[in-house]
Every structure is written in structure tokens, then in C-alpha cells.
Amino acid sequence: MSTLLKFFTIGLAIIAFVSSAEEQAKPIVEWSPATPVFSQKYDWLKLKSGEWLKGDIISMYDDELEFDSKEFDTHTFDWEDVDELRSRYDKQIRFDSGEVKQGFLIVKEDHVVIISNGKEQHYPLSDLLSITSAADDRKGFWSGKISLGIDIESGNTNQVNYTVSSNIERVTPYTSFNVDYTFNYSKSRVGDVTQVVTNNSRLTAYIDWFYSYRIFFRVFDFEYVQDLQQNIENRNTLGVSLGYHFINNKRLKWDMTLGPSYQQTEYYNTVVDNNQTSAVIALSTAVDYSITSRIDFLIDYQLQFVKEDSGKRNSYFKASFEYKIHHDFDLDLAFVLNRVAKPVVNEAGEIPKPNDYQLITSLSYNF
Secondary structure (H helix, E strand, C coil), rough: HHHHHHHHHHHHHHHHHHHHHHHHHHHCCCCCCCCCCCCCCCEEEEECCEEEEEEEEEEEECCEEEEECCEEEEEEEHHHHHEEEEECEEEEEEEECEEEEEEEEEEEEEEEEEEEECCEEEEHHEEEEEEEEEEECCHEEEEEEEEEEEECCCCCCCCEEEEEEEEEEEEEECCCEEEEEEEEEEEEECCEEEEEEEEEEEEEEEEEEECCCCEEEEEEEEEEEEEEEECEEEEEEEEEEEEEEEEEEEEEEEEEEEEEEEEEEECCCCCCCECCCCCEEEEEEEEEEEECCEEEEEEEEEEECCCCCCCCEEEEEEEEEEEEEEEEEEEEEEEEEECCCCCCCCCCCCCCCEEEEEEEEEEEEEE
């Protein structure tokens, strides 16, 4: 019986050894996700990770792709993370040379394929500058942001500070249209006496036409300013300028404009003429630096050289941090300086201070 048991044990060992050898001899096959069937109901995006998303291509600009996923809502992806892209509608595709093509879009293997009227055109991916919708009524051209900040103080002094700001932008392969508006108001009450501490508003609007990847023309540049503390009832400036992109990549953007303008200023009250006009040399620069995927640092500086009766030098400086707490909401912290080098004396003989400072915390909604 013991001899039979030994043979049985040896047989099991031989079977186990052979089975192990067969398993080791089998080639290892790596798993790869299946390529989806491209339904014409959606645009399709494949990331470098191998994941596929279906939804809508909103736009690609400044090395960032905005994609509205059917399952995960709107997200912005770094262009370097995109492996493949397919559109179901015509797109407007702009290249570094300034050439703009329209058609169905396929981005794959470092090539851009545009299909139009049954013909394919191939371009190097490195030449691609922007992607936008070919239909004027589609939402891909427009984006916006609205912010609200409220600061309430109580005790010996009761004070309420309001800040409201908004931005609307429309980007096409050829142009960029931008409108910014900011309103600041605060009042304090001591006993039965109420006093307005701050009451100012600022609106800017401009249209940029892209001549090349670096050079653009600001063909329309308008600014409106109202500032009670600076004795400015309204100040309107209209001009044009030449712009240049010094740096324009996915982390850092820096541009500058320079050009002539015309300015008209009306004061609440003054010992001189309430209505002043002046020729203007306007200089502006803007910096947008992505510190992380959630934190952006922005600088906006504008300087106007005008006649002494209009302030001599008018400047606006804003430095802000934007922290993305959700893909639609930001928490913003901004420092703002408004300066009039030579403020105009009012009827009481008082000269406003040249500098006005603000430190603003606000919650913003992106749409």
C-alpha cells in the first residue's frame, strides 16, 4: 500500500511540473482597451492614458482643449494629454501660418486631418494653433465669468462693501472680443450719519485681430471709468493699438499693446472746465501664469499718458490669484491700484489723493 502511495505522489508531482512549464511557456498578452464604435452623435476624445470620452468639442486655444463630456460635464485638458480627437461637425482650424481651414477634424499620430467636400488634407500637428466651432450659434465661441464679493463690518462703525465684476469673451480663429466690468460700492454709518466711502465703476471692451501667432492688432479699444472719490463723473477713452505675444504657452501667457487713443473726461465739480479732452498714448500688459492646475496668477497693468488737465498719467494695476474650488467656481483674491498722477482740484479746493487701493476677496462662477 505504501508503494502505491509513493507512485501516486510522484505522479501528482510530475503533472504539477508539466502544468507549470506549460503556463510559463504561454506568451504574456497585454490588455488594451477596445476602440469604440464612433457614433456620429458625438465628438470623440482619447487621452494619453487610453481613456475615451464622448461629448462635444468646445474649443482648443492656447494649448488647452475644452471638452463637454456626456458623463463628466465640461473639462479643460492640456493639449499634450490628448492622443486622438474626432469631430462630428465642421470645425474651423487655424494654423500657425494664419491659414484657416474648415471641415471634419481628426487629430491622430501627430497629424491633423481635415475632411471637406470628400477630400482629405493633412497637416503636421505642430502647426495647429486653434480649433473653434464653424457654426456662429454654437456655444463654443463664448465664455464668461461673474464674481461677487461682500464685506460687512459692525460695531462702532457699520460698513458694507460690495464688489461685482464680470467678463465675457468670444474667441474665433481670427479674432478675440473681450468685455470686463467692475463695480465697487461701500458705505459706512456712525450713529445716524451715513457716508458713501467708495463708488466707482470701470468697463473695458476690445477686439483683437490675430495677424500671426505673435502679432495682433487691437482694432477697437474702449474704456469707461466713473470714480466719485477721484471726482470723475465719467471718463471715456477710445483708441487702437498694436499687440505682441512675448510668451504664449500652456503655462504662461504674456502680451503687450501700445497705441494712440482719444480721451474725454467730465468731473463732478472743479475750478476749471468740467469737460476735458486729451490725446492719449496707451500702454498695457497682461500676464497669466498657471502655478498649478488649480491656481492661476494674473497681472493686468494699463498706463495712459494724457494732458495735465486730464490727470497727466492715469494707471490701473491688478494682481490676482484664482483658486479653482470646482470646475465652475473660483475663489479670487485681488489687489487693485487706481492712480491719477495729478488729480483735479474740486470747487471746495480739495485735491483727491492720487492712489486708491483695494484688497478684494470674491467668489466667481464660470460659464
